[in-house]
Amino acid sequence: MEIKHIAYFKNLIGAENVYDDKAHLIAYCYDATRARYEPDAVLFPRDESDVSEILKYCNEHRIIITPRGAGSGFTGGALPANGGIILAFEKHMNKILEIDMENMVAVVQPGVINMALQRAVEARGLFYPPDPASEEYSTIGGNVSENAGGMRAAKYGITKDYVMALRAVLPNGEIIRAGKRTIKDVAGYNIAGIIIASEGTLACITEITLKLIAKPKMAQTAMGVFPSVEAAMNAVYKTMAAGVTPVAMEFLDNLSINAVEKKFNKGLPKDAGAILITDVDGNSQEELTQQLDIIEEAFLENGCSGFKRATSPEESKNLWFARRNASQSITIYGSKKLNEDITVPRSKLPALLKAIGEIAQKYNVTVPCFGHTGDGNVHTNVMVDGSDPKQLEIGHHAIEEIFKATVALGGTLSGEHGIGLSKAPFMHLAFSEGEMELFRSVKKAFDPNNILNPAKMGL
Amino acid sequence: MEIKHIAYFKNLIGAENVYDDKAHLIAYCYDATRARYEPDAVLFPRDESDVSEILKYCNEHRIIITPRGAGSGFTGGALPANGGIILAFEKHMNKILEIDMENMVAVVQPGVINMALQRAVEARGLFYPPDPASEEYSTIGGNVSENAGGMRAAKYGITKDYVMALRAVLPNGEIIRAGKRTIKDVAGYNIAGIIIASEGTLACITEITLKLIAKPKMAQTAMGVFPSVEAAMNAVYKTMAAGVTPVAMEFLDNLSINAVEKKFNKGLPKDAGAILITDVDGNSQEELTQQLDIIEEAFLENGCSGFKRATSPEESKNLWFARRNASQSITIYGSKKLNEDITVPRSKLPALLKAIGEIAQKYNVTVPCFGHTGDGNVHTNVMVDGSDPKQLEIGHHAIEEIFKATVALGGTLSGEHGIGLSKAPFMHLAFSEGEMELFRSVKKAFDPNNILNPAKMGL
Secondary structure (H helix, E strand, O other): OOHHHHHHHHHHHOHHHEEOOHHHHHHOOOOOOOOOOOOOEEEOOOOHHHHHHHHHHHHHHOOOEEEEOOOOOOOOOOOOOOOOEEEEOOOOOOOEEEEEOOOOEEEEOOOOEHHHHHHHHHOOOEEOOOOOOOOOOOEHHHHHHHOOOOOOHHHHOOHHHHEEEEEEEOOOOOEEEEEOOOOOOOOOOOHHHHHOOOOOOOOEEEEEEEEOEEOOOEEEEEEEEEOOHHHHHHHHHHHHHOOOOOOEEEEEEHHHHHHHHHHHOOOOOOOOOEEEEEEEEEOOHHHHHHHHHHHHHHHHHOOOEEEEEOOOHHHHHHHHHHHHOHHHHHHHHOOEEEEEOOEOOHHHHHHHHHHHHHHHHHHOOEOOEEEEOOOOEEEEEEEEOOOOHHHHHHHHHHHHHHHHHHHHOOOEOOOOOOOOOOOHHHHHHHOOHHHHHHHHHHHHHHOOOOOEOOOOOOO | OOHHHHHHHHHHHOHHHEEOOHHHHHHOOOOOOOOOOOOOEEEOOOOHHHHHHHHHHHHHHOOOEEEEOOOOOOOOOOOOOOOOEEEEOOOOOOOEEEEEOOOOEEEEOOOOEHHHHHHHHHOOOEEOOOOOOOOOOOEHHHHHHHOOOOOOHHHHOOHHHOEEEEEEEOOOOOEEEEEOOOOOOOOOOOHHHHHOOOOOOOOEEEEEEEEOEEOOOEEEEEEEEEOOHHHHHHHHHHHHHOOOOOOEEEEEEHHHHHHHHHHHOOOOOOOOOEEEEEEEEEOOHHHHHHHHHHHHHHHHHOOOEEEEEOOOHHHHHHHHHHHHOHHHHHHHHOOEEEEEOOEOOHHHHHHHHHHHHHHHHHHOOEOOEEEEOOOOEEEEEEEEOOOOHHHHHHHHHHHHHHHHHHHHOOOEOOOOOOOOOOOHHHHHHHOOHHHHHHHHHHHHHHOOOOOEOOOOOOO
């Protein structure tokens, strides 16, 4: 990057808010993928006006910008794949601006950590449900840009269901407002709706207004053991059809159960086709009991054995043990885990797992699966020997076939992680050329010079 | 329109599906506004492929298209303001294609009547909550295009919260799919999200996949009388903060109460500042009682007198009488009602009603208000003598000031009805030139030749 640009930025936002030394550039070259790309500079805007001035200048000089929250994404959304500047919101634009009790709304800057928001609103008896696994470090700006999900999605929805309004800066420096602090607002196009999940390619988000709900007073855990994934899925269907939407309804397949058992020796049922672990919440014990009674009936009707209700926090933790430790346990099957967050309509989970089993057999790899039955989101893990390039290649072929099977079942390449760089090569599996062309037209409408996070999403 | 175009359409979809005689053109020139615009022809596509061929032809020949559901909109969205063809979905594309019990999803064509869908899914124990006042005749395609709300919005959200996926045709004839039958889907831009509420200006919707939920087993009504709107709003706030979200929480102001009382003599409290009527729902009587206990406490703490719970369907109907008859009763204040569906953040309702009172005084008009406190959506009615053009003009000035007050309080020009033609002149009150420019860029990305419902939304 030309030295005059760096000088301009230092003059604009202060030298202390511009990094261009090697050590810092390396510190901002990563995310949760294995890919590494160094930016030319890292800028820490102090406020929306800084963001506006920076974008305007970059647009005039065709300097590429990659917005960045915590850099914890799984698909490279925050990586400066083509150089240029990183716009980092962690240093200054990280404040909770308002918790509006009367309207049950929070207004935050993009750099606020998800869990910091959860804690702040829970201290006031309110609740912000989206809980991605990265909640302890990922930012709300990143959550909105990737449309993060989480464990509680089946009952409470995902990030987009909580975004009421945004302030954002367009590449030309124009500051726009989109949406309102109201449930109903049908004036103008739903610009907030398309900025969500756009992976920082359309505009830089500078302020987010989030819907909050009242915090449920209590929760309870239960678990059941099933002879097959089909039986477990029927139980899930019966539960939901009876009007009970659990907060979480997680499954482990036989391979995952055995991995946890081998590692921790907890007395898990090694012959089970699947186990389901569920949480219900509400405002009274009767409300919880009512839900668990319905769940128990649905489970028992579908071949469940060993139905257990936790009656203390310790018991609850115990029932959750297998699920919480699944991810680390499955490494017994291979040193390298190629994991994807594919999602299919709930009822297609058995068919998907069957297809995955066949693909595993074809490529002679082990593919343990676990995840969220309530919303059809499966964490599928192709386990290979990471030191063997041949095995890695085989693993990637298996992944591509799993993507194809997912799309054929009406599913999506990504339920939570986004496309970014990692899944860009697979976009053609899910979208027609006409659909991709529409994406490119939308991108151009917001960002005619293609300065905002280009080369992402396969555009 | 040139005769060759009519001939082309008749050949394409059959002469019986093309109207170009005067009587029929007049039959399709109206909606729920007073404006009248005749189309050049009315086309009834038989399927998505017809829609695609029609759009492609119209795009090549620059023929304007206005998609139309039931023509029941309040802002002119379905009016062919610049002539061209009406694309009417009522005749053929009006089928419920699928009710998927396992995934709790319905797939419908755009011409399905809202209430027909509600009835079909309720017969199977499922529930489609969006209930615009037009539910008996408006279509799902129209509901999605205008992002229709309804009484149950505070608890269950609005149309956009139930749209999981769309199929649609772009002006160039390209058929696109947007969204999936999954709660989580973060691959590609949220195209469905921006087609919703776009008033038929971006694409023609040909199929809609809707989320359903389990039908609550029972409901109960209650009512309270308050000394002021502020007191009533505090009671609403306390209710929601305690974790109770009523299905409906409707208010009538003093003018509306007195109008109903004058007309029907029901013994309503003529000195009350406001009354609140509320419905709660759930799966057991305990669940209803638990909610009503909390509501009663919140009401009594805020000066409520005469709290009543309905214990039978008749009592429930009785408590709802005032709200159901408010709209027709207020005509005692003037023969012509200029009504708008403005919406502010819930907590700003008292300030909005105060501002409306001052505007009413300034222009010497009566403005009774009633509506949805749960979501800040007020039906505000400027009552004038419809036979007096001077009064009409004064009324329109009052409306403009009410819009300004609404926007100043962080509210929106439209909570439910859309912008269309009627509110287009007021868009500059709510949006900056930069925001309008972005709307125009988005429009151009989808519809470069501006053939789809042009001149709507003030673009």
